[in-house]
Amino acid sequence: MKEKLSRDKRMSSIEENIKYMNNNVAAAALASGRKPEDIQVMAVTKTVEPLYINHAISCGIKLIGENRVQEYLGKVDSLVVGDWEAHLIGHLQTNKVRQIIGRVSMIQSVDSVKIAKEIGKRSIDAGIVTPVLMEVNVGSELSKFGFSMDSAVEKAYELAEIKGIKLHGIMSIPPISDDEKLIRQNFSNIKGLFIDIYDKRIDNGSMIILSMGMSGDYRQAIIEGSNLIRVGSAIFGMREN
Numbered sequence: 067m068k069e070k071l072s073r074d075k076r077m078s079s080i081e082e083n084i085k086y087m088n089n090n091v092a093a094a095a096l097a098s099g100r101k102p103e104d105i106q107v108m109a110v111t112k113t114v115e116p117l118y119i120n121h122a123i124s125c126g127i128k129l130i131g132e133n134r135v136q137e138y139l140g141k142v143d144s145l146v147v148g149d150w151e152a153h154l155i156g157h158l159q160t161n162k163v164r165q166i167i168g169r170v171s172m173i174q175s176v177d178s179v180k181i182a183k184e185i186g187k188r189s190i191d192a193g194i195v196t197p198v199l200m201e202v203n204v205g206s207e208l209s210k211f212g213f214s215m216d217s218a219v220e221k222a223y224e225l226a227e228i229k230g231i232k233l234h235g236i237m238s239i240p241p242i243s244d245d246e247k248l249i250r251q252n253f254s255n256i257k258g259l260f261i262d263i264y265d266k267r268i269d270n271g272s273m274i275i276l277s278m279g280m281s282g283d284y285r286q287a288i289i290e291g292s293n294l295i296r297v298g299s300a301i302f303g304m305r306e307n
């Protein structure tokens with residue numbers, strides 16, 4: 067009985083959180099001269115049980131993000147059938163690539179040319195092309211992985227050459243901060259890099275996704291140009307681990 071109560075409570079808070087977030091997303095989109103539907107909202111579902119992920123999907127979530135291959139593959143068969151998609155957003159090890167190919171619609175966390183080549187190779191084996199984002203590191207403690215800002219343009223050219231993958235944009239995890247100016251500056255720098263790469267038409271103009279902004283800073287990220295935010299705790303509550 068007690069368990070059911072807390073479950074029901076969590077369900078309704080997920081629903082409220084999504085409504086609240088959607089309102090914020092719409093306001094930030096309009097403030098940056100875009101339409102609410104121009105911003106993709108990803109629910110980050112690491113450590114979240116399928117019951118709650120399914121509830122988020124029933125509340126209109128169309129995109130989920132998972133960090134770990136094993137965790138995702140362990141949960142995906144318990145998720146409702148529907149028009150949602152999943153992206154991998156965590157660091158990928160070479161020996162896990164084969165298992166994830168074809169199981170997610172995008173890998174956002176391509177953080178080396180080596181892993182990009184492995185994804186390409188395994189995708190060709192599977193007869194598919196895997197859409198990817200390059201992860202760019204702006205000096206965050208959180209993002210140990212990723213290409214440096216300085217090397218990103220050059221690396222984008224290298225990634226564009228690899229068969230079996232298609233580069234669609236940038237993902238970044240800037241440092242979490244209370245300093246509003248610093249938050250905006252980091253997002254703005256990443257947007258600048260995104261425009262640089264876009265303008266070079268490296269991959270026939272398929273650089274269209276700028277994935278930045280998490281629970282604490284998604285409004286600022288949208289104002290600075292993000293078109294895909296990745297929100298975990300602001301939907302599902304604080305993670306215990």
Ligand SMILES: *Cc1c(COP(=O)(O)O)cnc(C)c1O
Nearest residue numbers: 110155280281296297298299300
């Ligand atoms: C966990 C995670 C998020 C979501 O973080 P919250 O602060 O809970 O919103 C977003 N992106 C990546 C890559 C993550 O690992």
